[in-house]
Amino acid sequence: MLNEMLIAGFGGQGIVTLGKLIAYAGMLEGREVSCYTRYGAEMRGGTAQCTVILSSDAIDSPVIDAYDTVVAMNQPSMTLFQNKVKSSGQLIWNRSLCTSEPDKTGIDLVGVDATTIATELNNPRIANMVAFGAIAVKTGLFSVDSAITAMKKRFTRMTQDMFELNQAAVKRGYEKCA
Amino acid sequence: METDNNSSEVYLMEGNEAIAEAAIRAGCNHFYGYPITPQNELIEYMSRRMPESGGNFLQAESELASIHMVFGAAAAGGSAMTSTSSPGISLMLEGISHLAAAELPCVVVDVMRAGPGNGNIFPSQSDYSLATKGGGHGDFHNIVLAPASVQDMADHIVLAFELAEKYRNPAMILSDGLVGHLTEKVSFEHIKRLPKLNEWCARGATEPERRVVKSSLGLESQCEAENLKFAAKYEDLKKNHTQWNTFMVDDAELIIVAFGIASRICRKAIKLARQENIRVGLIQPITLFPFPTDVISEFAKKGCRFLVAEMNLGQMVSDVELAVNGAADVRFYGRSGGFVLSPEEILSEIRKHVSRTS
Amino acid sequence: MDNKVLATSPKLFFGPPLHYCPGCSHGIVHRLLAEIVEELEIREKIVGVSSVGCSARLHMYLDFDFVKSSHGRAPAVATGVRRELPKHNIFTYQGDGDLLSIGLSEAMSVAIRGENILIIFINNAIFGMTGGQMAPTTLVGQKSTTTQNGRNPDTTGYPLRFPELIAPLPGVKYLTRCAVDSPKNVRKTKKSLTFALNLQHTNPGLSLVEILSICPTNLHLSPVKSLDWLHDDLVSYYPLGDIKVPEEEK
Numbered sequence: 001m002l003n004e005m006l007i008a009g010f011g012g013q014g015i016v017t018l019g020k021l022i023a024y025a026g027m028l029e030g031r032e033v034s035c036y037t038r039y040g041a042e043m044r045g046g047t048a049q050c051t052v053i054l055s056s057d058a059i060d061s062p063v064i065d066a067y068d069t070v071v072a073m074n075q076p077s078m079t080l081f082q083n084k085v086k087s088s089g090q091l092i093w094n095r096s097l098c099t100s101e102p103d104k105t106g107i108d109l110v111g112v113d114a115t116t117i118a119t120e121l122n123n124p125r126i127a128n129m130v131a132f133g134a135i136a137v138k139t140g141l142f143s144v145d146s147a148i149t150a151m152k153k154r155f156t157r158m159t160q161d162m163f164e165l166n167q168a169a170v171k172r173g174y175e176k177c178a
Numbered sequence: 179m180e181t182d183n184n185s186s187e188v189y190l191m192e193g194n195e196a197i198a199e200a201a202i203r204a205g206c207n208h209f210y211g212y213p214i215t216p217q218n219e220l221i222e223y224m225s226r227r228m229p230e231s232g233g234n235f236l237q238a239e240s241e242l243a244s245i246h247m248v249f250g251a252a253a254a255g256g257s258a259m260t261s262t263s264s265p266g267i268s269l270m271l272e273g274i275s276h277l278a279a280a281e282l283p284c285v286v287v288d289v290m291r292a293g294p295g296n297g298n299i300f301p302s303q304s305d306y307s308l309a310t311k312g313g314g315h316g317d318f319h320n321i322v323l324a325p326a327s328v329q330d331m332a333d334h335i336v337l338a339f340e341l342a343e344k345y346r347n348p349a350m351i352l353s354d355g356l357v358g359h360l361t362e363k364v365s366f367e368h369i370k371r372l373p374k375l376n377e378w379c380a381r382g383a384t385e386p387e388r389r390v391v392k393s394s395l396g397l398e399s400q401c402e403a404e405n406l407k408f409a410a411k412y413e414d415l416k417k418n419h420t421q422w423n424t425f426m427v428d429d430a431e432l433i434i435v436a437f438g439i440a441s442r443i444c445r446k447a448i449k450l451a452r453q454e455n456i457r458v459g460l461i462q463p464i465t466l467f468p469f470p471t472d473v474i475s476e477f478a479k480k481g482c483r484f485l486v487a488e489m490n491l492g493q494m495v496s497d498v499e500l501a502v503n504g505a506a507d508v509r510f511y512g513r514s515g516g517f518v519l520s521p522e523e524i525l526s527e528i529r530k531h532v533s534r535t536s
Numbered sequence: 537m538d539n540k541v542l543a544t545s546p547k548l549f550f551g552p553p554l555h556y557c558p559g560c561s562h563g564i565v566h567r568l569l570a571e572i573v574e575e576l577e578i579r580e581k582i583v584g585v586s587s588v589g590c591s592a593r594l595h596m597y598l599d600f601d602f603v604k605s606s607h608g609r610a611p612a613v614a615t616g617v618r619r620e621l622p623k624h625n626i627f628t629y630q631g632d633g634d635l636l637s638i639g640l641s642e643a644m645s646v647a648i649r650g651e652n653i654l655i656i657f658i659n660n661a662i663f664g665m666t667g668g669q670m671a672p673t674t675l676v677g678q679k680s681t682t683t684q685n686g687r688n689p690d691t692t693g694y695p696l697r698f699p700e701l702i703a704p705l706p707g708v709k710y711l712t713r714c715a716v717d718s719p720k721n722v723r724k725t726k727k728s729l730t731f732a733l734n735l736q737h738t739n740p741g742l743s744l745v746e747i748l749s750i751c752p753t754n755l756h757l758s759p760v761k762s763l764d765w766l767h768d769d770l771v772s773y774y775p776l777g778d779i780k781v782p783e784e785e786k
Contacts, residue, residue, distance in 0.1 A: 019361075020190070020361055023190060023361055023362075024190050027188075027190055027363060032363070033190070033361075033362065033363060034360060034361065034362045035360070035361035035362070036356060036359065036360050036361070037359050037361075038300075059362075059442075060442050060443075060445040060446040060449065060521075061442050061443040061445065061446035061447075061521050062356070062360055062362075062439075062442065063356070063443055063518050063519075063520060063521075064446070064520070064521060065520050065521060065522040208616065208619060208620065210616070234619040234620070236615070236619065238612070238645075239641060239642070239644075239645040240641060242609070242612075242641075242642075243609070243612040243615075243641070243642055243645060244612075246605065246606070246609040246612035246613050246616070246642070247612050247613070247615050247616040247619075248616060249603075249605070249609075249612075249613050249616060250585070250603060250605075250612065250613035250614060250615060250616025250617040250618075250619075250620070251616035251617065251619060251620045252616070253603040253613070253616070253617065254583065254603070254616065254617040254620035254621050255620055256616070256619070256620040258616065272606060273606070273609070276606045280604075380583050380601035380602060380603050380617070381583070381601065381620075381621060381624075382579070382580045382581045382582060382583060382600075382601055382621070382624055383579050383580055383599070383600045383601050384580045388579075388599055388600050388601050388602075389601050389602075390595045390601070390602045390603075390604065391602070391603045391604065392595070392602070392603070392604035393604065393606065394592070394604060
């Protein structure tokens with residue numbers, strides 16, 4: 001088993017957080033994992049890209065050329081990285097922040113209204129958690145339970161309210177795509 | 179620290195954090211550093227964990243001060259390290275040379291970025307020459323290790339402290355912004371506190387004989403004698419501690435030589451090439467100084483050709499050429515300026531240099 | 537006839553004959569340090585950090601532990617030593633070029649941090665070992681090999697009174713300026729150095745004892761004339777006396 005995934009979006013959308021949560025959830029399911037983040041020079045507002053690999057074997061290169069799954073959290077990422085999806089791979093894209101549809105053919109297109117759903121939960125910043133739920137169900141790489149456990153382990157300083165909100169976002173993303 | 183996995187002590191960590199945690203577990207009790215991207219996670223982690231473990235952390239006023247604080251702590255018997263990224267290493271060279279001359283053990287971590295000058299903050303292997311060929315003024319060498327994974331970061335820092343202590347010489351971890359920011363599983367279970375000898379340290383004169391720790395080496399004959407002593411240490415180091423990995427070399431007609439993160443990218447490319455029946459393998463130097471000359475020389479004599487792949491413009495090529503000594507063809511492929519090599523581009527480079535067997 | 541020993545060299549003042557030029561002040565301060573360490577019985581509990589310049593060989597004359605620093609970095613080196621040995625007496629011994637030119641950043645930073653070390657600052661207003669070049673403390677109009685017509689403040693700025701500069705910093709505990717130009721002032725210098733070392737246990741923080749000194753060789757004056765220059769010219773720009781003393785120790 002090997003899944004090579006790219007998550008991309010604006011800086012500040014929680015791309016890195018999402019990448020590390022996926023790696024963590026993968027680890028909980030006994031997989032080898034790697035997560036490489038390419039940061040922009042600035043703290044906020046640049047582009048953020050995160051390569052996450054989940055594998056049953058030791059991982060060679062943490063950097064790759066084409067992906068089994070691309071998660072595009074905004075329009076520029078979708079436009080740019082849809083072409084990096086391997087044939088019969090999948091593109092999970094945040095429909096809320098895209099004005100056009102992907103035009104790539106021969107891949108599985110999964111549009112998720114991540115930001116809209118997050119806004120319905122009164123916090124557009126947790127669109128990444130909606131995507132987390134969608135990724136769990138669409139890739140089958142880890143269960144929603146592992147996703148929640150990963151959040152519990154990583155978000156140790158989060159208030160209970162905030163944690164529950166994040167958990168709700170994951171579940172909404174999961175249900176929308178199930 | 180809470181474990182990330184209940185069944186065994188496995189954590190999900192960034193390379194920059196893993197190196198700090200492993201250093202503390204191995205007994206490092208002094209860290210001095212100055213913020214610079216892409217190694218900030220290391221000093222931030224140290225600022226939190228070092229006081230918890232009873233050690234000393236100080237954010238120094240500059241890299242120059244950091245390395246001299248390391249000098250003072252090591253001279254007084256502490257187990258000391260610092261970390262920085264490429265421009266900061268330039269500032270530390272003065273101190274590294276003094277540490278080597280005074281025969282003080284210490285570890286310096288370089289999380290390399292692109293250069294020269296301020297370059298940029300993206301991953302690069304731009305300091306190979308600096309680290310292996312000198313690392314400061316004078317007749318000396320650093321011990322240089324090149325980690326390729328987060329687990330390597332943890333294991334190499336321990337080895338670096340061990341070798342630094344054994345040879346009383348600075349050891350450098352030549353990491354890069356990619357491994358520094360890479361998140362992977364890591365275990366520290368096997369790491370034990372290293373023994374520390376300090377009978378030569380300046381800790382107050384409790385014996386009739388007092389101790390002076392200094393980098394001044396005396397007049398010509400004394401200074402030459404010291405330099406010859408250092409050279410003998412490097413010979414011993416070479417004989418006993420040269421390390422490398424090989425991958426699919428047994429039937430290879432082409433061998434890629436790559437260190438650090440580049441070696442892992444090449445592994446992937448090699449697996450792809452093998453699917454095309456291309457007989458290609460890898461030699462990954464783990465110690466860059468001492469360099470694994472003999473193994474390369476051995477394969478050159480068997481008729482293998484070589485491709486050096488680096489994230490710089492060929493700084494390791496001359497070391498491979500020296501090992502090959504004219505016995506085989508040595509080619510180079512590299513990217514500079516913060517570009518990371520990709521498996522595909524290595525694969526197409528491999529295709530250029532081999533015949534195919536079916 | 538019974539011979540009585542009236543005075544002797546301190547036991548910790550040892551090694552080869554001093555390499556200093558006739559009239560140089562370093563020997564006096566070295567001897568004071570030997571006396572103090574002997575009298576306070578702290579040989580086991582003191583580490584000196586020497587620097588670069590004429591006093592680079594300080595460790596050869598004093599029989600206790602030393603770490604020899606590179607040029608200007610003694611305060612940073614002493615910081616590392618201090619963190620490893622929190623209960624010891626730690627001092628640096630630095631000249632004007634070492635402390636205030638190449639090492640100003642390190643000197644300023646230990647003052648800001650209030651590092652618990654003593655800086656013994658030998659101010660003779662000239663670079664000695666390299667052959668009499670301008671120091672940051674060279675007086676206006678003073679001739680040196682790099683200010684051959686006298687120091688011109690328009691191009692080189694004014695001489696630096698470092699203790700006055702760092703006095704407002706809360707981590708700085710004790711600042712005083714002494715001279716070793718007369719038996720009385722030598723005794724006063726010894727008292728100040730002893731006070732500063734004791735303060736490391738009772739009131740930790742940075743102490744600096746500036747010692748006005750002479751370098752007859754590079755002043756191109758006889759030792760006696762050099763001493764006249766010290767109390768006529770040097771003291772009028774660098775006034776002697778305490779600059780800062782902790783309230784509770786006054």
